Amino acid sequence: xxxxxxxxxxxxxxxxxxxxxxxxxxxxxxxxxxxxxxxxxxxxxxxxxxxxxxxxxxxxxxxxxxxxxxxxxxxxxxxxxxxxxxxxxxxxxxxxxxxxxxxxxxxxxxxxxxxxxxxxxxxxxxxxxxxxxxxxxxxxxxxxxxxxxxxxxxxxxxxxxxxxxxxxxxxxxxxxxxxxxxxxxxxxxxxxxxxxxxxxxxxxxxxxxxxxxxxxxxxxxxxxxxxxxxxxxxxxxxxxxxxxxxxxxxxxxxxxxxxxxxxxxxxxxxxxxxxxxxxxxxxxxxxxxxxxxxxxxxxxxxxxxxxxxxxxxxxxxxxxxxxxxxxxxxxxxxxxxxxxxxxxxxxxxxxxxxxxxxxxxxxxxxxxxxxxxxxxxxxxxxxxxxxxxxxxxxxxxxxxxxxxxxxxxxxxxxxxxxxxxxxxxxxxxxxxxxxxxxxxxxxxxxxxxxxxxxxxxxxxxxxxxxxxxxxxxxxxxxxx
Numbered sequence: 001x002x003x004x005x006x007x008x009x010x011x012x013x014x015x016x017x018x019x020x021x022x023x024x025x026x027x028x029x030x031x032x033x034x035x036x037x038x039x040x041x042x043x044x045x046x047x048x049x050x051x052x053x054x055x056x057x058x059x060x061x062x063x064x065x066x067x068x069x070x071x072x073x074x075x076x077x078x079x080x081x082x083x084x085x086x087x088x089x090x091x092x093x094x095x096x097x098x099x100x101x102x103x104x105x106x107x108x109x110x111x112x113x114x115x116x117x118x119x120x121x122x123x124x125x126x127x128x129x130x131x132x133x134x135x136x137x138x139x140x141x142x143x144x145x146x147x148x149x150x151x152x153x154x155x156x157x158x159x160x161x162x163x164x165x166x167x168x169x170x171x172x173x174x175x176x177x178x179x180x181x182x183x184x185x186x187x188x189x190x191x192x193x194x195x196x197x198x199x200x201x202x203x204x205x206x207x208x209x210x211x212x213x214x215x216x217x218x219x220x221x222x223x224x225x226x227x228x229x230x231x232x233x234x235x236x237x238x239x240x241x242x243x244x245x246x247x248x249x250x251x252x253x254x255x256x257x258x259x260x261x262x263x264x265x266x267x268x269x270x271x272x273x274x275x276x277x278x279x280x281x282x283x284x285x286x287x288x289x290x291x292x293x294x295x296x297x298x299x300x301x302x303x304x305x306x307x308x309x310x311x312x313x314x315x316x317x318x319x320x321x322x323x324x325x326x327x328x329x330x331x332x333x334x335x336x337x338x339x340x341x342x343x344x345x346x347x348x349x350x351x352x353x354x355x356x357x358x359x360x361x362x363x364x365x366x367x368x369x370x371x372x373x374x375x376x377x378x379x380x381x382x383x384x385x386x387x388x389x390x391x392x393x394x395x396x397x398x399x400x401x402x403x404x405x406x407x408x409x410x411x412x413x414x415x416x417x418x419x420x421x422x423x424x425x426x427x428x429x430x431x432x433x434x435x436x437x438x439x440x441x442x443x444x445x446x447x448x449x450x451x452x453x454x455x456x457x458x459x460x461x462x463x464x465x466x467x468x469x470x471x472x473x474x475x476x477x478x479x480x
Contacts, residue, residue, distance in 0.1 A: 180470030
């Protein structure tokens with residue numbers, strides 16, 4: 001089908017999308033926004049030209065991918081790149097619908113009367129709207145060795161799968177997760193609340209970020225649980241007052257009702273939507289396919305498929321279970337499911353306050369979402385029966401090689417156990433069984449170490465723990 005839109009109109013659109021060709025600067029809307037802390041990890045891949053690869057920026061909707069691309073363009077201009085060598089194309093605009101990427105590039109050259117695209121940076125936003133995008137992109141990487149291609153996309157399942165399948169050796173993937181609590185504090189310009197110190201853990205002094213004012217930090221933590229996963233919501237109170245409209249319409253509806261069904265041929269979109277709502281309401285709970293099927297009325301095989309989709313679209317994270325001695329369970333009959341971003345729950349239901357009974361699960365969800373930025377970690381939870389009783393430890397890291405627990409964390413939104421560590425019976429039992437001498441327990445605002453039955457438990461406020469996971473992760477990524 002021929003493109004019915006006149007070339008001049010498309011060139012006009014390109015000029016509109018690339019105002020720096022004339023102004024030599026990115027729009028004020030973007031330049032005034034704080035950069036995400038992940039920018040410093042991403043940008044080196046943008047300017048890396050010795051490796052002939054396209055850069056694929058993946059991540060859930062609304063985490064700031066487009067803004068990150070504009071910040072890259074802003075940086076390139078500041079560093080002296082000719083603005084006429086920077087192209088930004090939003091593939092989701094229907095004007096490009098019948099064009100291949102090659103056609104678009106030809107129009108880019110034409111719009112600035114360029115002889116070639118050597119030394120240019122070409123940014124394709126929302127690449128998933130182009131059918132077979134990875135094939136097109138691979139051809140461009142081969143045909144334009146002197147041009148750097150950077151693409152972004154949200155329908156993560158497809159992006160991840162396609163970029164590994166067909167882009168082997170041609171693409172570099174970069175995952176941009178939802179905002180960490182550390183980034184949230186940074187975006188709100190509240191870094192002054194934090195200082196570096198040490199805490200005692202496992203008989204060692206460990207460098208740790210602490211706060212001058214735990215009351216203020218906790219208030220921000222609750223705010224983060226409700227609104228904090230999305231940069232623009234953090235900075236915009238109008239959106240916070242209408243989370244349902246902004247986040248639900250944009251994220252949940254587009255992913256569940258449009259992206260996933262079109263990628264996977266899901267027939268019953270309403271059923272998927274119902275299932276996601278059920279999971280979101282129960283984030284952090286243990287499920288089994290039996291109970292899920294009974295409670296949702298959906299068949300087990302369909303449930304497994306839905307979970308797979310939701311996980312690959314970065315909407316949920318499934319946590320598998322181990323027994324008390326960290327052995328993998330032969331039959332996986334139950335597991336926990338968490339939202340990848342606690343503020344998704346607020347968008348679907350309503351904001352929570354620190355005294356709500358869901359607070360425990362939301363804090364767990366938030367803490368798990370900080371760990372999501374370390375894709376390679378094998379995190380699990382432990383659950384076991386002894387007699388008529390059950391024991392559980394919220395978060396356990398297992399060493400892949402010898403299947404031994406490296407550490408255990410008990411996530412609480414309560415100060416009770418700081419005063420009564422002997423009540424942490426499951427944690428005590430788990431540590432003894434696995435020869436762990438210490439463990440970490442979160443609290444509301446208590447900090448310190450407590451000895452119990454030859455074990456050492458370090459207590460840290462949940463907000464501080466969440467902040468540190470993000471901080472340590474970023475440092476590790478920066479050094480790797």
